Amino acid sequence: MLQFCSFESLRGILESTAINGREEMSFATGFVAAALPLALLSPSSCMPKGNVAMGFVTSHPAAVIREFLEEAGGCAVIDGGLATQLETHGADLNDPLWSAHCLFSSPDLIKKVHLDYLDAGANILITASYQATIQGFESGGFSAEQGEDLLRKCIDLACEARRIYEDRCSEGSCDSAENCFSSKRPILVAASVGPYGAYLADGSEYSGDYGKDVTLETLKDFHRRRLHVLVKAGPDLVAFETIPCKLEAQAYIELLEEANIEIPAWLSFSSKDGINIASGDSLAECVSIADSCKKVVAIGINCTPPRYIHQLILSIRDVSGKPIIIYPNSGESYDPVEKKWVESTGAAADEDFISYIAHWHEAGASLIGGCCRTTPNTIRAIARTLGKNYLSVQK
Numbered sequence: 449m450l451q452f453c454s455f456e457s458l459r460g461i462l463e464s465t466a467i468n469g470r471e472e473m474s475f476a477t478g479f480v481a482a483a484l485p486l487a488l489l490s491p492s493s494c495m496p497k498g499n500v501a502m503g504f505v506t507s508h509p510a511a512v513i514r515e516f517l518e519e520a521g522g523c524a525v526i527d528g529g530l531a532t533q534l535e536t537h538g539a540d541l542n543d544p545l546w547s548a549h550c551l552f553s554s555p556d557l558i559k560k561v562h563l564d565y566l567d568a569g570a571n572i573l574i575t576a577s578y579q580a581t582i583q584g585f586e587s588g589g590f591s592a593e594q595g596e597d598l599l600r601k602c603i604d605l606a607c608e609a610r611r612i613y614e615d616r617c618s619e620g621s622c623d624s625a626e627n628c629f630s631s632k633r634p635i636l637v638a639a640s641v642g643p644y645g646a647y648l649a650d651g652s653e654y655s656g657d658y659g660k661d662v663t664l665e666t667l668k669d670f671h672r673r674r675l676h677v678l679v680k681a682g683p684d685l686v687a688f689e690t691i692p693c694k695l696e697a698q699a700y701i702e703l704l705e706e707a708n709i710e711i712p713a714w715l716s717f718s719s720k721d722g723i724n725i726a727s728g729d730s731l732a733e734c735v736s737i738a739d740s741c742k743k744v745v746a747i748g749i750n751c752t753p754p755r756y757i758h759q760l761i762l763s764i765r766d767v768s769g770k771p772i773i774i775y776p777n778s779g780e781s782y783d784p785v786e787k788k789w790v791e792s793t794g795a796a797a798d799e800d801f802i803s804y805i806a807h808w809h810e811a812g813a814s815l816i817g818g819c820c821r822t823t824p825n826t827i828r829a830i831a832r833t834l835g836k837n838y839l840s841v842q843k
């Protein structure tokens with residue numbers, strides 16, 4: 449079983465053993481960008497609630513995910529498209545920062561979306577940090593310190609949503625949920641790290657074509673400080689997602705090793721053909737790189753059309769015995785100029801995401817959720833298909 453510890457001791461462990469980062473930035477720093485909501489100024493508050501999720505102190509990252517999966521009944525439900533649900537609630541993401549814009553324009557909406565996904569049955573919340581980068585915030589007029597505060601905010605918002613959800617469940621009040629769930633299930637907060645191409649916001653996140661001037665060191669330098677800040681804010685794990693190329697996977701692995709980060713991470717690739725990852729780099733080679741790192745506790749595929757997923761699971765299984773994570777998109781394609789999702793032409797539509805779920809599980813995926821253009825309804829269907837009995841109490 450997992451051992452529980454207090455927030456203070458967990459934070460102490462993270463600070464003393466995990467990170468080589470700077471001290472927390474002073475919140476008195478003068479802001480140069482548009483005035484931020486006061487809530488942004490509060491220090492990190494990722495309080496463990498005594499659930500499986502936050503209270504672990506374990507000797508090996510792999511044990512964390514193994515014990516989490518055991519607690520979850522052998523398979524776990526990831527949340528769905530955060531940005532998609534932000535848009536459903538009226539957010540305008542036509543901005544270079546995409547969903548990260550909401551960190552200062554409407555942080556409460558992010559919390560609401562996390563709650564929507566908990567209400568739908570998610571065991572894992574992926575934070576709003578996908579396109580949140582210090583460099584991106586600086587381009588938007590923020591200082592580096594403000595950018596780091598915004599990164600911490602991503603973790604705080606997810607942890608706060610989990611705390612609210614668990615309190616609500618333990619009080620037996622389920623008024624904002626369609627269903628009333630038990631709080632017994634484990635819930636983890638995964639810090640999203642989107643690729644370099646997400647920051648560029650030029651479509652290269654789905655091609656991995658960063659040009660010949662972008663080297664391994666460029667990518668490590670780009671991601672390093674952000675990764676440290678996110679980890680220090682106290683998530684349960686790091687979600688390196690929508691990875692388009694082998695070079696970026698290599699950069700992540702080297703950063704995990706050099707930073708002595710002791711929390712688990714997953715590496716999740718995107719694919720456009722069901723064979724290779726988005727850049728055309730070999731999936732097998734990328735999985736092998738991820739498999740070699742002890743801190744990587746799950747490997748998989750996200751933001752990829754559902755029709756490709758089954759074959760990709762089989763290909764991952766050929767190379768790695770680590771838990772397989774999959775959270776496909778709706779099957780549409782992203783237009784980076786219009787910043788809109790458009791129906792794919794040529795291939796059959798992926799309307800029936802739900803009909804694939806049991807097959808993915810049978811093929812070996814033990815963590816299943818949805819990425820862009822999936823919704824709480826998708827996640828509710830995944831939880832039901834995976835037999836999650838906490839969905840049984842109807843309001």
Ligand SMILES: C[S+](C)CC[C@H](N)C(=O)O
Nearest residue numbers: 544546646649782784787
């Ligand atoms: C996963 S994509 C839909 C994220 C948004 C993209 N990087 C953009 O800025 O347009």
Ligand SMILES: N[C@@H](CCS)C(=O)O
Nearest residue numbers: 529530531578690751
């Ligand atoms: N996790 C991201 C999308 C990754 S492609 C989101 O915030 O919706």
Ligand SMILES: [Zn+2]
Nearest residue numbers: 751777819820
């Ligand atoms: Zn996506």
